[in-house]
Amino acid sequence: MIDLRNIDAAEPFLKQLQGEDSGPITLINTFVVPEGEMQSVLDLWQEDSFIMKAKRGFISAQLHRGLGDSNILTNVAVWESVSALRDAFSSEEFQSLLPQYPDGSYCYPHVVRKVAVEGVCVA
Template identity: 40%
Template sequence: MSHMKPLDENFPIQRQLAVDATPVVLVNIFTLDPADEARFLQVWSSDAAFMKRQPGFISTQLHRAIGESPTYLNYAVWESTERFRAAFVHPEFRAQLAAYPSSAVASPHLFRKVGVAGICTA
């Protein structure tokens, strides 16, 4: 992938990978040119298949923005940052990043669930 843009400039994905947490949710927002959507979906599908085979992977779901916005959101659940980190830095995955369209910009960020009394559980 030619571009990665942190959701939080002060705490990019590279720093997040050093934090031990279990479980974690990867949220990755992709923006791209409309003409590149078919290629993006092909490459993302290949990446998702690779991740699905990795230890610690739980699930993933890709979402597309409504209307004419070529914006995608990927939501992936992992057992831990340790497991996600191993997959994210794996040479096979890193090599695949170059296959994304040049217009694609990814903004990955790791999260943990938060419990709010009476609303949701952690």
């Protein structure tokens, strides 16, 4: 089963899912995959993604893998709102896949929103 860990103790992921619901958000979720389990995690992530893509408010997702022999995957998913992500994450269909991840798998999900920095990027 996958273990969800918090990258920011001051704002845990499950607390973020209860937060402000204005405008699009991005979920950045970094997975640490046990040695020898990359293909099984990729297969499960694909199943997860098909479920999430069918949910209200899903906009896009992109999976990234660390270079070389890295056991790191990072999913960047955009949602219309926090409530849309919360509803999708809480769905029985999605939750039923989490125990199928190999033992020793863990991830660091965190919800972010674009920030404007003058001369560099827009929000």
